[in-house]
Amino acid sequence: MKTIVAINASPRAQWNTGTLVREAARGAEAEGAEIKLFNLYQLEKYTGCISCFGCKLAPNEGRCICKDGLAPVLEAIRTADGLIIGSPNYLGDVSAGFRALYERLIFQSLTYRTNPRSYNERKISVLFIMTSNTPKEFYAPTGYQSVLKGYQKSLEAFVGNTKLFIAGNTLQVKDYSRFNWTMFDPDAKKAHHDKVFPEEQKQVFALGAEMVRSPW
Numbered sequence: 751m752k753t754i755v756a757i758n759a760s761p762r763a764q765w766n767t768g769t770l771v772r773e774a775a776r777g778a779e780a781e782g783a784e785i786k787l788f789n790l791y792q793l794e795k796y797t798g799c800i801s802c803f804g805c806k807l808a809p810n811e812g813r814c815i816c817k818d819g820l821a822p823v824l825e826a827i828r829t830a831d832g833l834i835i836g837s838p839n840y841l842g843d844v845s846a847g848f849r850a851l852y853e854r855l856i857f858q859s860l861t862y863r864t865n866p867r868s869y870n871e872r873k874i875s876v877l878f879i880m881t882s883n884t885p886k887e888f889y890a891p892t893g894y895q896s897v898l899k900g901y902q903k904s905l906e907a908f909v910g911n912t913k914l915f916i917a918g919n920t921l922q923v924k925d926y927s928r929f930n931w932t933m934f935d936p937d938a939k940k941a942h943h944d945k946v947f948p949e950e951q952k953q954v955f956a957l958g959a960e961m962v963r964s965p966w
């Protein structure tokens with residue numbers, strides 16, 4: 751049986767990012783995979799890389815030795831057949847939780863040699879989901895696209911081939927009338943959420959299924 755690790759890097763477990771991560775995981779599950787789901791903001795305390803270089807010395811080359819809340823997540827990824835990871839767009843980048851995991855995940859595999867560059871020879875399919883207020887079509891002009899491409903490039907080099915899925919124009923809160931947010935049209939937000947978000951759930955479900963059926 752294949753194992754897929756699904757990670758929600760939003761502090762909100764049940765909102766946009768969490769929903770899409772779970773739907774992608776459900777797609778993988780429908781193809782017979784076992785799912786290991788982690789909500790990064792519900793783990794024990796953790797940090798990003800602490801620069802101890804334990805992962806560069808025998809007997810732990812290629813393995814982060816830091817024993818905190820992220821240790822079980824890194825261990826699960828190590829033996830998984832696929833990785834689904836979702837982050838909200840925070841200030842044009844990933845969330846701090848995502849970034850902490852990303853530092854640990856990528857740096858542990860970096861050999862600091864030209865050949866091979868990566869300790870990790872067991873590549874797996876990765877689905878990287880990002881949700882944001884910004885609509886998908888604005889990712890190129892705002893520069894968000896190049897930020898995402900940077901993450902994609904490193905994930906591909908050290909974890910495995912990576913597909914990006916952007917869900918833009920998300921409903922950020924249930925009740926916009928509580929806030930004086932003149933930038934948003936709450937009715938348009940709600941209409942987009944009701945029409946497009948269910949479609950996006952179907953699309954990530956299909957990608958999760960594909961990850962198991964025909965890994966990329």
Ligand SMILES: Cc1cc2nc3c(=O)[nH]c(=O)nc-3n(C[C@H](O)[C@H](O)[C@H](O)COP(=O)(O)O)c2cc1C
Pocket residue numbers: 760761762765766767768838839840841842843881882883884885920921922
């Ligand atoms: C701290 C913070 C920073 C944000 N920065 C951006 C941003 O720079 N661009 C953007 O499009 N949306 C931004 N957003 C909106 C979220 O990316 C968006 O609402 C996302 O779908 C939230 O995911 P969630 O529902 O899973 O929590 C920000 C939200 C927060 C809380």
